[in-house]
Amino acid sequence: MSYRAKTQTPIIDTQCLIEALQECKVEYQQNGYNVVIQYGYRGIIYQLQGRQYMVEYYRDHRDEVELVGKIETIYTQKYQAKLESLRLEAQRAEELEKLRLQEELRKEQERLEQLKNEQKQKLIAQVKKQGYQVKESVKNGKIQLVCVRYV
Amino acid sequence: MQEEKIIITINEDGSMEVKSEGIKGEACINEIESLLQDIAQIKSGKKTDEYYQKVLTKNTITLNKKH
Numbered sequence: 471m472s473y474r475a476k477t478q479t480p481i482i483d484t485q486c487l488i489e490a491l492q493e494c495k496v497e498y499q500q501n502g503y504n505v506v507i508q509y510g511y512r513g514i515i516y517q518l519q520g521r522q523y524m525v526e527y528y529r530d531h532r533d534e535v536e537l538v539g540k541i542e543t544i545y546t547q548k549y550q551a552k553l554e555s556l557r558l559e560a561q562r563a564e565e566l567e568k569l570r571l572q573e574e575l576r577k578e579q580e581r582l583e584q585l586k587n588e589q590k591q592k593l594i595a596q597v598k599k600q601g602y603q604v605k606e607s608v609k610n611g612k613i614q615l616v617c618v619r620y621v
Numbered sequence: 622m623q624e625e626k627i628i629i630t631i632n633e634d635g636s637m638e639v640k641s642e643g644i645k646g647e648a649c650i651n652e653i654e655s656l657l658q659d660i661a662q663i664k665s666g667k668k669t670d671e672y673y674q675k676v677l678t679k680n681t682i683t684l685n686k687k688h
Contacts, residue, residue: 586631589637589660592659596660612631613631615629618626621623
């Protein structure tokens with residue numbers, strides 16, 4: 471004796487289900503089975519070897535729906551692939567946003583450096599005009615100008 | 622000959638600190654103001670004890686960039 475427990479697949483994505491049904495329809499028909507799919511007002515009805523199944527649209531995903539064998543497998547694969555694709559898309563968007571912010575920061579720092587440099591050049595010109603000799607040094611990101619004159 | 626010194630520090634954020642040493646009396650403030658008039662706006666100034674002595678030896682001013 472064996473015991474097999476399996477939970478049924480909750481249907482969240484109707485598009486994935488339609489694709490799975492279409493794919494299975496071709497394969498079942500190739501193997502001589504009769505498959506009919508109808509898209510009704512309330513849901514998708516499909517018949518396999520005379521037995522009728524229905525999956526309702528907009529079904530609350532907490533409900534569980536019985537899907538027949540291969541259809542369930544293909545649906546699950548498609549849905550997992552869709553989730554993965556969405557996850558990758560979100561990751562890419564996040565990376566792009568990060569790169570955009572880094573670029574913005576780099577430009578801002580560049581602009582600040584340019585302003586500081588212009589300010590320094592103006593100061594050097596002015597102190598020289600006032601008769602000072604200038605010695606420049608950089609320490610911990612700070613620029614120091616030591617200006618000396620003898621009177 | 623007497624040495625007059627102005628020490629300018631440009632901080633990372635672009636603000637500056639200017640310190641004078643060995644410049645007598647009010648001249649030290651005039652000297653710094655004349656140096657910075659077209660470059661930056663003075664935000665605050667601090668006169669050290671030495672400023673009030675007959676011969677000024679040290680004075681410090683903190684300033685902002687001129688936009």
